[in-house]
Amino acid sequence: MSVINTTHLKRLEYESIEILREVVAEFDNPAMLYSIGKDSSVMLHLAQKAFAPGTPPFPLVHVDTTWKFKEMIEFRDQRAKEVGMDLIVHTNPEGLAMNISPFEHGSALHTDMMKTQGLKQMLDHYQFDAVFGGARRDEEKSRAKERVFSFRDKHHRWDPKNQRPELWNIYNAEHHKGESFRIFPLSNWTELDIWQYIYLENIPVPSLYLAQPRLVAEVDGMKVLVDDERFPETLRKNAKTEMVRFRTLGCYPLTGAIESNATTLPEVIQEMLLTKTSERQGRAIDKDASASMEKKKQEGYF
């Protein structure tokens, strides 16, 4: 039989859609962790496609650390409305009461309190048994070995040595009450695949990815955006307007901007192809030890 020559992006799309549908069929209470970045944008787009003509039958959830870029929050609310999905936002109340700030308390404590603990609180409260995440295996070493259906025990812990073998496209979704899965539909996509797909499918992404003049100040060797009045006065003193963009989006004090003149999507891709550093470099979380992500994941980080 003559086989239609399916392109790599189409194959990746079909595989992701199959994963999205399998979760909806297998689980009682799934949700999609929507982190507003480019990977989440692609994941949301695929979910829309998978369940058309209906709306994806699960809510979007966001762990708001209160330190995200302002534009991310506007973009999040706008997209949820456009797509017609419920949006659940959770902020760790203890962290909020303690006024946790990455500037004052450092990235490790902030990430643990506001992201990891916040996420666990939300999962416990809503009893989600499957949560989609936009992580890719090419991002970081410990991800490369993680399953598409990644099992978490009652305490949301990942056990890298005791993962269920995942053969063919058969996913074992069996679990006892209180156990859950993190699901990674974009496991086999690379950063280039993501950008190329965004470009081809015209998927909306926050303009933070595109270069424009922005007020940034050097903090620990990173160019940090002066995004609101919480930016410490002492650090703000030497802030200046530069032509910059972001390769990843997270908490603004922990996300370094890069100098860039890429003002369009093709230019961003161009820059990515010619550049010599990987995308997680802009993130403070990975810097300590090369296995830090693996440790975080065992503690329940996404």
Next chain:
Amino acid sequence: MDANNALIEQDIEAYLKQHENKELLRFITCGSVDDGKSTLIGRLLFDTKMIFEDQLNSVTQDSKVHGTQGAEIDLALLVDGLQAEREQGITIDVAYRFFATDKRKFIVADTPGHQQYTRNMATGASTANAAVILVDARHGVLEQTRRHSFVTHLLGIRHLIIAVNKMDLVDYDAQRFDEIQQQYWQFAEPLGIEQAQFIPISALTGDNIATESSKMPWYSGSTLLDALEQLPLDELDDAEDFRFAVQWVNRPNAQFRGFSGTISAGRISVGDAITVYPSGQTTHIADIIEPSIPPKSTSIDTATVPMAVTLVTTDEVDISRGDWMVKSADTTPSVSHDVEVDLVWLHDTPAQIGQRYLLKNATRKTHGRLQSIEALIDVNTLAKSSADQLQVNEIAQAHIHFDQAWPFDAYADNRTTGSFILIDPISQATVGAAMVTQVLSDTPTVTPHRQYTPFEQDLNALIRQHFPEWETRAIDDLLK
């Protein structure tokens, strides 16, 4: 990427256009701890410019602590991910790596070669269309080469590349390379392996990986990367008979009811007659919907493997998750409670005869039991012996009984509809992987046929005679 940098710089949109249409090849690498497998993958990533400077810096740092190459960068550290295995100096699980050339994107399943890790190799092989098997040129074909070839072949991989590595350590000797080929065929032919491509390489020095080696002028074949770019892709897609396991019934409102799933083989068009398994009901395809962003709805006329689509039928037939939709005109699957399988055991708790398991095939789950173990296969010698249990990483020919009659294809015909996993009902771990070799005939009492009255038989004949365009099936056929 170097050759492309000019185009990327000058006309990024033209470059993107060119790269929209890449193909995708999945392959697995098999080798033992010392065969240089991680080095090979590190080399492929490095030579295709998939390594960024910061990653290289981090590896350079790590090389000083964990590396085995002295002052040199240990490329293996690019791929040995988890902390635990770094400390042990080995890869302990299946990892997936990605690289791309102008023509193709590659997904590499990096699987360990230890005897105890047959299960990881089976996992990696299950989604791959090709395998690269590493042989150390100094040691030649070993027991493990046989094991790797057997397991990849068992999992349905038909494209093998035998990469004879460490040619630098045998002085790039042509004779040594020829000897290894001969050794290989001595055991490969009886296995049913029909073709394999041999390439002399050195992962450490990069000879015959991305660029032709100047040290082996006697070798006129492709480099490894060329070979990977040229392997045929259609292997997974060439089963003719349309198979579609219903994954999810899409019913967003009273006006729409469609059946979502992924086509695992063949093609389907609007108007085609389909039969639903295991119920045997028939209907026609009214609409095929390609995934699309609402409000746009993309109805298409024809869909093929490997598309994820939503099918709409002309009649309100009862179809639910797990059912198969099969084109009535195609070869139909066999329905039975009993199958012969090749069984790979994946769990430390051994398989016991009579033990009950949850079985998941395509999108359907049912319970069943391990009826008998016909023969245990020694993965090293391929000798068969009898056994009453199956240990982790062992492979056997076995008979599995399903509580419910179920449609099956042979794994050789369809890797999706001919495979299933066994799940322990208590621990819920995935404990086994099975590939159907034969569907055993069912006991006749299990599927009682409806008795047709003489009137119904006459009516059927009349309809078939006067309304052939209805494509009504003959009652005799139904009773077969």
